Amino acid sequence: MREFEYYKVKNLKEAINLSKKFGKNKRFLAGGTDLIVRLKDNLIKEENIIDIKNIEELKGIKEVEDEIHIGSLVTFSEIIESDILKKYSPLIVEASKKVGSPQIRNKGTIGGNICNASPAGDSIPPLFCEDAKFFLESTNGSRIVNIEDFFKGPGKTILKEDEILVKIILKKWKENEFGFFNKLGQRNALTIAIASSCIKIKKSDGKIEDIKISLGSVSPTVIRAKKVENILRGLKEYKKDEIIKICDEVKEEIDPITDVRGSREYRIEVSKYLVFEALNNLLNIRG
Amino acid sequence: MKKIKIDFILNGVKITDEVPANITLSEYLRDYLKLTGTKEGCSKGECGACTVIIDDKIFDSCLILIPEVDGKDITTIEGISKDDLTPLQNSLIEEGAFQCGFCASGMVMSLTNLLSKNEKPSLEEIRESISGNLCRCTGYKKIIDAVIKLTKAII
Numbered sequence: 001m002r003e004f005e006y007y008k009v010k011n012l013k014e015a016i017n018l019s020k021k022f023g024k025n026k027r028f029l030a031g032g033t034d035l036i037v038r039l040k041d042n043l044i045k046e047e048n049i050i051d052i053k054n055i056e057e058l059k060g061i062k063e064v065e066d067e068i069h070i071g072s073l074v075t076f077s078e079i080i081e082s083d084i085l086k087k088y089s090p091l092i093v094e095a096s097k098k099v100g101s102p103q104i105r106n107k108g109t110i111g112g113n114i115c116n117a118s119p120a121g122d123s124i125p126p127l128f129c130e131d132a133k134f135f136l137e138s139t140n141g142s143r144i145v146n147i148e149d150f151f152k153g154p155g156k157t158i159l160k161e162d163e164i165l166v167k168i169i170l171k172k173w174k175e176n177e178f179g180f181f182n183k184l185g186q187r188n189a190l191t192i193a194i195a196s197s198c199i200k201i202k203k204s205d206g207k208i209e210d211i212k213i214s215l216g217s218v219s220p221t222v223i224r225a226k227k228v229e230n231i232l233r234g235l236k237e238y239k240k241d242e243i244i245k246i247c248d249e250v251k252e253e254i255d256p257i258t259d260v261r262g263s264r265e266y267r268i269e270v271s272k273y274l275v276f277e278a279l280n281n282l283l284n285i286r287g
Numbered sequence: 288m289k290k291i292k293i294d295f296i297l298n299g300v301k302i303t304d305e306v307p308a309n310i311t312l313s314e315y316l317r318d319y320l321k322l323t324g325t326k327e328g329c330s331k332g333e334c335g336a337c338t339v340i341i342d343d344k345i346f347d348s349c350l351i352l353i354p355e356v357d358g359k360d361i362t363t364i365e366g367i368s369k370d371d372l373t374p375l376q377n378s379l380i381e382e383g384a385f386q387c388g389f390c391a392s393g394m395v396m397s398l399t400n401l402l403s404k405n406e407k408p409s410l411e412e413i414r415e416s417i418s419g420n421l422c423r424c425t426g427y428k429k430i431i432d433a434v435i436k437l438t439k440a441i442i
C-alpha cells in the first residue's frame with residue numbers, strides 16, 4: 001500500500017481544523033471499506049488520512065421528537081440491530097441487510113456509504129424515500145442539506161474541502177406508511193447492485209395518498225422517479241396491466257450505463273420490474 | 288512516513304509496537320508476527336479468508352489498517368483453542384468439511400463467533416454467518432452439516 005500520514009482525531013473540531021489545514025490533500029477514514037480498497041488499488045492521491053472513528057459526536061442513533069438522528073459513523077450492523085430504526089424507519093434497515101457481508105457490515109458506515117456517493121450505495125435509495133436531511137459541519141459552521149441537493153455525480157457531492165457529514169436526519173414513520181426495498185445482484189451476499197428500487201407509500205382508505213420511488217445503479221446518482229410517482233398518486237384501483245404500463249415510464253427518468261454487471265438495455269428493462277415488484281408487495285394488485 | 292504506536296490485546300497477550308500506518312492487520316499478523324494461520328485471499332474484503340474476531344465481532348483483517356487496532360481485543364485462529372481443538376473444529380474434521388483448507392481459518396472464526404452468541408443457530412443463521420466467507424472447493428454443505436451436527440449434540 002502506498003505511504004501516507006495517519007492522524008487520529010478525538011473530536012469534531014479537531015477533525016475539521018485538521019482538514020482545513022490539509023485542504024484537498026486529505027481523506028477522512030470512517031470504516032475504511034471503500035477507502036482502504038482504494039488505497040490498495042493506488043487510487044488515492046491524498047497524502048493525509050484523518051481517522052474519525054473515535055469522534056463521539058458522530059456516533060449513535062437517537063430519537064429527537066418526531067425525528068431520528070443517525071450519526072455518520074453508525075455501521076450497517078448497528079442499523080440492523082436498532083430497535084428505533086426497526087420501528088420508525090424500516091427501509092434503511094432492510095437495505096442495510098443487503099450490504100456486502102457480516103464482516104463488511106460490522107465495519108462499513110452509513111456516512112461512508114453516503115460520502116462515497118456511488119449510485120450503487122445501498123443506503124441511499126431508502127434515504128431518498130425518507131427525504132433525508134444531512135447535517136454538515138465545517139470551519140465555517142454547520143448547515144443542513146436536503147438529500148436531493150447533495151449528490152452531484154458518481155463519487156461527487158457538494159461537501160466542501162473541510163466539511164464533514166455529522167448525521168443523517170429522518171422523519172419517523174406514521175402508522176399508514178409502508179415500504180419495500182429490492183436489490184438485484186448477481187447473488188445474495190457480497191454483491192454490488194445491478195439495479196435497486198425503493199418505494200415508500202402512504203395509504204388512506206386503500207388510496208395512494210403519497211408515494212416516493214427511488215432507483216439505484218441506473219443513473220449517475222440515485223434518483224427519484226417523480227413522473228411515475230405523479231401518475232400513481234391518488235390511484236385506488238390496481239390492475240396488473242395498467243400498473244406495469246405505468247412502471248414502464250421509469251425508462252424516461254433513468255440513464256443507466258453498460259458495465260460488467262449489466263447492460264444499459266437490461267437495466268432499463270429490469271428497472272420497470274423492480275418497481276412493479278415493489279408495488280406488488282405494497283398494493284393489492286389484481287390479475 | 289511517521290511510525291504509529293499501537294497497543295492492543297492479541298489472543299489474550301498484550302502487544303505494544305511501533306509500525307508504519309500503511310500496513311493492514313493481516314499483513315502485520317502474517318509478516319511481522321509470523322502468525323500465518325490467518326490467510327489472505329483477495330485482500331479486498333470479498334473472501335473472508337482473513338477473518339478475525341475483534342471485540343466480539345468478525346472483521347476482514349485485510350481491510351483494517353494497523354493503527355485502527357489500537358486499544359482492541361483481537362482473536363485469531365491461533366487464539367481460539369489453547370490445547371485441544373474446539374468441539375467446532377473437531378466436528379468440521381469429522382464431517383470432512385474442507386478440501387484444500389484455505390478458507391478454513393476464516394470459516395472457523397465466523398462460526399466460532401456465531402456459536403459464542405447463539406448456541407443453537409437455525410440453518411438460516413448458520414448460512415448467514417458464513418455469507419462473507421468464500422469456499423472454492425466444497426459447496427458449503429459439509430461445513431454447514433458439521434455445525435448442525437455439533438449444535439444438535441449440544442441440546
Ligand SMILES: Cc1cc2nc3c(=O)[nH]c(=O)nc-3n(C[C@H](O)[C@H](O)[C@H](O)COP(=O)(O)OP(=O)(O)OC[C@H]3O[C@@H](n4cnc5c(N)ncnc54)[C@H](O)[C@@H]3O)c2cc1C
Pocket residue numbers: 027028029030031032033034035036037072073098099100101104107108109110111112113114115116120121122123159163164165166190191192193331332333
Ligand atoms: C467486499 C465489499 C463489499 C461491499 N458491498 C457493498 C454493498 O453491498 N452495498 C454498498 O452500498 N456498499 C458496499 N461496499 C462499499 C462500502 O462497504 C460502503 O460504501 C460503506 O458504507 C463505506 O463506509 P466506510 O465507513 O467503510 O467508508 P470509508 O471507506 O471510511 O469512506 C468512504 C469515503 O467517504 C468519506 N467519508 C467517510 N465518512 C465521512 C464523513 N462522515 N464525512 C465526510 N466524508 C466521509 C471518506 O473520506 C472516503 O472518501 C462494499 C465494500 C467491500 C469492500
Ligand code: FES
Pocket residue numbers: 326327328329330331332333334335336337338347348349350
Ligand atoms: S483476504 Fe481479506 S477478505 Fe479476502
Ligand code: FES
Pocket residue numbers: 384385386387388389390391421422423424425
Ligand atoms: S476447502 Fe478449499 S476453499 Fe474451502
